[in-house]
Amino acid sequence: MEVLLALVIGVLAGSGIWLVLRPRTFQVVLGLALLSYAVNLFIFSMGSLVIDKPPLVVPGLPANLEHYTDPMPQSLVLTAIVIGFATTALFLVVLLAARGLSGTDHVDGEQDTP
């Protein structure tokens, strides 16, 4: 499971970085979104990967990481998702404004001359 998750994060981050370096604004925003997915998964994996262990304390079991998963990364990732969503939405608006003002979707607003 660790290998699979690491691969997923790696592929997401790699494609995100590639897209961010592209010259079209739409590619950049998709790249940033992929990067934020990779980051969110990464934060999540910091709470050590386990199956069937909710972050809820059950009476009778000692409250340690043997029996429960760490709730902290889960709460962090929630906040990060919300913030990432909001800033990406804001970036989309700016992107549309730039498209409207310059008439092109190039990040510098200047179409490459072939």
Place this chain on the structure above:
Amino acid sequence: MTTLMPALMIAPVLLPLVSAAVLLLIGGKRGRLRSLINVAATGAGLIVAALLLREVESGGVAVYLASNWQAPFGIVLVADRLSVLMLVLVGLVSTGAALYAEAGWSRAGSYFHPLFQMQLLGLNGAFLTGDLFNLFVFFEVLLAASYGLQLHGSGWTRVRSGMHYIAVNLLASSLFLIGLAVLYGVMGTLSMADIADKLPLVPERDRGLLHASAAILAVAFLIKGAIWPLNAWLVPAYTAAGAPVAALFVLMTKVGFYAVLRLWTLLFSADAGASAYFGGGVLLAGGLLTLALGSAGLVASIRLERIAAFSVIASAGVLMAALGMHSTALVAAALFYLVSATLSASALFLLVELVRRSGAGSSAPDPEPDTTPEEDDNLDDDQLPLIGRVFPVSLALLGLAFIASALLVAGLPPLSGFLAKVALLSAAADTEGGISRAAWVLIALLLLSGLFSTIALARAGIRHFWSRGGQVAPHLRAAEGGAIALMIAAGCVLSVFAEPVMRYAAATAATLEAPRLYIDAVLQAHARPGPAAADPSGALPP
């Protein structure tokens, strides 16, 4: 006063939050009321910061436990000398910017006032929080507000530089989160004091991971702190933004510096064992390079707003280099320099528009590259006779303000920029065992950047006031004049009362040198007993 204390610390966060909410609700035509609330709330923030300063100067580190949760579990706000110094700086600059904006900028688009207050909320929160994840949240708050403010007034140059600015900062936020997650994986906590406390317990095999996380976090901070080569976004974004917004943005590079200073002195102090001073060489080299390139940019720029933006970069370089040399005296001098440089750069940003108004009132706005002198740029005989021409008062005042802020930025006597530079030079030269090579480079670059900014500003002054200006008396509004007067008066007060401020900076640097004080204050802050615990009879059913 002491009874107010723990509660007073939340005021710099709550005040802008509540004002932003109120300002959002007041819509429609009540512009005057909104302006009044914005200026009043910003001014009140300055007063709260001053009260906190008085508290901290006598009492040391103050801790506020949010929702009464004990330190490593809950979120803490920590006011020590460094945070409060930054809060006062935020108060001063933001009051100036808020006043200036009332002359017209606040009506250039909608939602200026709520965004302004949210920006203050983010700045104040970032300086006060004692928790890394909350630092991230406050960073995002101030960035989200800054995106809106940077685009305020719209126009293609703003949108284009804003798009680049947002993309760079979103990437930086991703880096911040990655560093945060790795650090949490190693340390199991995100409270800064707790991390610093548990640092000696890190096993040797995890040290690489710890250093990697610190380095990733530092990259995120250094992007905000405008270190070369991560500062290409700064000049276009700051020069495109409206004058009061640019003045406020000067504070944002200082947030990056603050975060590096805070974390670096807490985590990698002298008693951190094998991790002591990790990355100091990178900070030093990056700072020196930034200073060198910022100075080159200064002398290469013609337009006044570009000079101001490059002076921000040069001062960021000075601060990072001073930090990287890990000398307490140099950090103290750098803190004094920070106050002086922030005030002077924001004063210069505020002046830009007025200076342009005085010169370009008759002609078209400056062309983009603007390197060739214009035809009426020389004072030949066929020009208007200079003798006997009435010199408008507003132009005289503007010229005086320009001279004062030029002296502050370039670090010439008698104002505080000079004192800051002298303090830096003497601290760099005053090291045991001779002056190191890095210190020589820093001294040389500091003097050179002073020379370069003098050249650039003198050239701009000649161009705007002597050769082309003076033909039209610029129309100065009271709010604009008042805002600039406030900033320059703060610079003059700083020059006169340099000694107590310098002493405060030295004490700040000394407390940063010994992080134990900060750690103990946070970890030993006790939750207040609730009403049930204080009054046992109340908890029981009758």
